[in-house]
Amino acid sequence: MSIESLTESAVTTDDLVVLGKISGIYGVKGWVRVYSYTSPRDNILAYPQWLLKRRGGWEMHKLCSGKKHGKGIVAKIEGCEDRDQAAAMMDAEIAIHRDQLPKAEAGEYYWRDLKGLQVETIDGVVLGQIAELFETGANDVIVIKGDRERLVPFVKDDVVKSVDLNANLMVVDWDPDF
Numbered sequence: 001m002s003i004e005s006l007t008e009s010a011v012t013t014d015d016l017v018v019l020g021k022i023s024g025i026y027g028v029k030g031w032v033r034v035y036s037y038t039s040p041r042d043n044i045l046a047y048p049q050w051l052l053k054r055r056g057g058w059e060m061h062k063l064c065s066g067k068k069h070g071k072g073i074v075a076k077i078e079g080c081e082d083r084d085q086a087a088a089m090m091d092a093e094i095a096i097h098r099d100q101l102p103k104a105e106a107g108e109y110y111w112r113d114l115k116g117l118q119v120e121t122i123d124g125v126v127l128g129q130i131a132e133l134f135e136t137g138a139n140d141v142i143v144i145k146g147d148r149e150r151l152v153p154f155v156k157d158d159v160v161k162s163v164d165l166n167a168n169l170m171v172v173d174w175d176p177d178f
Contacts, residue, residue: 015098016058016095016097017095017097017101017110019037019038019044019047019094019095019096020035020036020037020073020093020094021034021035021091022034022052022089022090022091022092023035023090023091024090025086025087025090026069028082029082030077030080030082030083030085030086031075031076032075032076033069033072034066034072034073034075035073036072036073041072042066042067042073044066044073044094045063045066045073045075047096048062048063049061049096050062050063050077050096051094051096052077052092052095054092062077062078063075063076063077063078064078077089113165115130115132115133117129117130117165117169118169119144119171120169120171121172121173121174121176122172127144127146127152127176128145129144129145129146130143130170131144131149138153140153141153142154142170150178158173159173159174
């Protein structure tokens with residue numbers, strides 16, 4: 001398999017963005033099923049080089065081909081020629097270097113950039129820090145951990161009043177007792 005192994009010192013997790021993981025095998029010619037965290041799901045195929053975390057380290061792999069398949073994604077990785085090689089990639093995380101991401105437009109944010117922000121109400125009451133975000137059918141939800149866990153809808157202008165990445169602060173219009 002044609003790969004370039006990278007030492008942990010050459011790759012820091014701050015430098016990487018995990019876009020998905022290899023979730024299964026597809027066929028007998030080395031194709032893999034990919035669970036993509038990108039939106040839309042096939043955006044993961046826009047990156048010709050993937051870092052795969054296997055055996056405790058990151059390895060650079062070239063993406064040869066990929067396509068939508070049903071509700072998922074299937075991909076062919078250079079050097080992965082049979083079902084056994086594909087099976088060896090199971091559960092590998094797929095990442096890219098952060099500088100490969102398109103620049104976020106004004107008022108748009110990558111979830112990764114929001115995690116860890118302090119969250120305050122418009123009255124200056126500290127609610128805690130953003131621990132994670134997740135999608136629902138209606139809107140995204142912010143999980144804030146502080147004196148307790150709060151689930152706050154990420155609705156710009158209505159609930160989320162401002163985000164200042166430089167100040168590490170998000171201001172929300174939210175009742176701290178809720």
